[in-house]
Amino acid sequence: MNADLLVDLDQYRANLAALRTYAPSALQMAVVKANAYGHGMVPMARAARQGGADWLGVATPAEALELRAAGDRGPLLCWLAVPGAPFAELIDADVEVTASGVDQLQAIAAAGDRPRVQLKVDTGLSRNGAFGPQWDDLVAAAARLQEAGSIEVTGIWSHFASADEPENPSNDHQESVFRAAVDQLAAAGVDPGLRHLANSAAAVTRPSSHFDLVRMGIAAYGIDPDPAVHVPEVRPVLTARTVLANVKRVPAGASVSYGWRWTADRETTLGLVPVGYGEGIHRTASNRAEVGFDGNRVPVRGTICMDQLVVDLGDQPARIGDPVTVFGPGDDGEPTAQDWADAAGTIAYEIVTRLAGRWSRTYRGER
Numbered sequence: 135m136n137a138d139l140l141v142d143l144d145q146y147r148a149n150l151a152a153l154r155t156y157a158p159s160a161l162q163m164a165v166v167k168a169n170a171y172g173h174g175m176v177p178m179a180r181a182a183r184q185g186g187a188d189w190l191g192v193a194t195p196a197e198a199l200e201l202r203a204a205g206d207r208g209p210l211l212c213w214l215a216v217p218g219a220p221f222a223e224l225i226d227a228d229v230e231v232t233a234s235g236v237d238q239l240q241a242i243a244a245a246g247d248r249p250r251v252q253l254k255v256d257t258g259l260s261r262n263g264a265f266g267p268q269w270d271d272l273v274a275a276a277a278r279l280q281e282a283g284s285i286e287v288t289g290i291w292s293h294f295a296s297a298d299e300p301e302n303p304s305n306d307h308q309e310s311v312f313r314a315a316v317d318q319l320a321a322a323g324v325d326p327g328l329r330h331l332a333n334s335a336a337a338v339t340r341p342s343s344h345f346d347l348v349r350m351g352i353a354a355y356g357i358d359p360d361p362a363v364h365v366p367e368v369r370p371v372l373t374a375r376t377v378l379a380n381v382k383r384v385p386a387g388a389s390v391s392y393g394w395r396w397t398a399d400r401e402t403t404l405g406l407v408p409v410g411y412g413e414g415i416h417r418t419a420s421n422r423a424e425v426g427f428d429g430n431r432v433p434v435r436g437t438i439c440m441d442q443l444v445v446d447l448g449d450q451p452a453r454i455g456d457p458v459t460v461f462g463p464g465d466d467g468e469p470t471a472q473d474w475a476d477a478a479g480t481i482a483y484e485i486v487t488r489l490a491g492r493w494s495r496t497y498r499g500e501r
């Protein structure tokens with residue numbers, strides 16, 4: 135093992151079960167886009183189904199088709215398509231697609247025999263979805279195409295901008311725009327089907343936003359959506375671990391790594407950890423982050439490189455091959471993804487989702 139991500143599927147299933155208690159009357163969608171936030175899409179999708187997730191959600195058509203190719207057959211929504219997207223293939227594979235505008239809805243309608251489609255309304259995030267007059271047009275087109283038997287509308291949905299700030303007034307605003315959009319669709323003669331708005335943060339803080347389904351991403355991986363939105367029932371699923379590739383005693387005055395951005399002020403032991411930004415480790419955490427070693431945290435010294443980083447082991451006994459936990463649940467003194475996010479100046483989502491490159495993945499609890 136050079137560097138390995140240990141993923142605890144039992145914990146993932148347990149997290150999904152615990153999260154159900156927040157939204158007991160809503161269906162649960164496990165969001166597994168972006169390689170399941172770095173955890174590995176196909177094994178996480180399988181575990182999510184075993185854990186009782188009613189739906190899976192992905193962003194791109196390629197992700198949806200990869201899940202189908204891997205044998206997944208359950209309800210699956212995808213929501214980020216560009217012109218030329220393989221709608222026919224998606225529809226054929228029983229993937230529900232999302233229309234964010236009239237042109238997209240027409241392309242979907244033309245791609246299959248009465249395809250099932252969900253409509254996305256932009257309630258204020260100003261990202262995807264139809265906004266204002268575009269939404270009016272999308273509703274009219276959906277009513278026309280459904281009446282003609284060319285599509286079946288199966289859902290309406292939107293996404294919050296600031297669910298991780300429960301007190302932010304934008305949440306009330308977006309929810310009321312969403313309710314009006316649902317009413318507008320119904321008034322046009324289209325049964326809205328599944329209504330959904332909540333991500334993890336909204337699912338745990340905002341029951342009024344649960345509607346028919348909640349989309350669970352980050353919290354299912356055991357990570358709080360924000361330090362201010364703590365979800366005590368879940369635990370991190372992933373541990374990023376490796377071993378020391380080198381150990382050396384250096385004198386006071388020794389400088390470390392590119393740019394010599396850290397210099398030892400006393401004799402110390404340096405450990406070489408064989409992961410770097412090639413593995414998605416944030417270089418902005420240079421000289422700031424810590425890793426777990428022998429039940430303690432030890433500091434990263436100097437610039438994080440492409441393949442490696444250096445830690446200061448002080449006077450602790452250490453040998454090449456000794457285990458290092460870059461981050462994990464925090465049970466054995468190691469930092470968490472949130473600690474790395476704080477050190478790197480980003481969010482914990484990015485810490486796990488960026489994991490790439492030369493990590494292997496080991497799944498515990500595979501069934």
Ligand SMILES: Cc1ncc(COP(=O)(O)O)c(C=O)c1O
Nearest residue numbers: 165293333334349350351352353
């Ligand atoms: C449309 C949509 N729904 C749900 C989620 C899941 O969000 P979270 O990871 O905050 O639960 C995401 C992820 O960003 C998303 O893009």
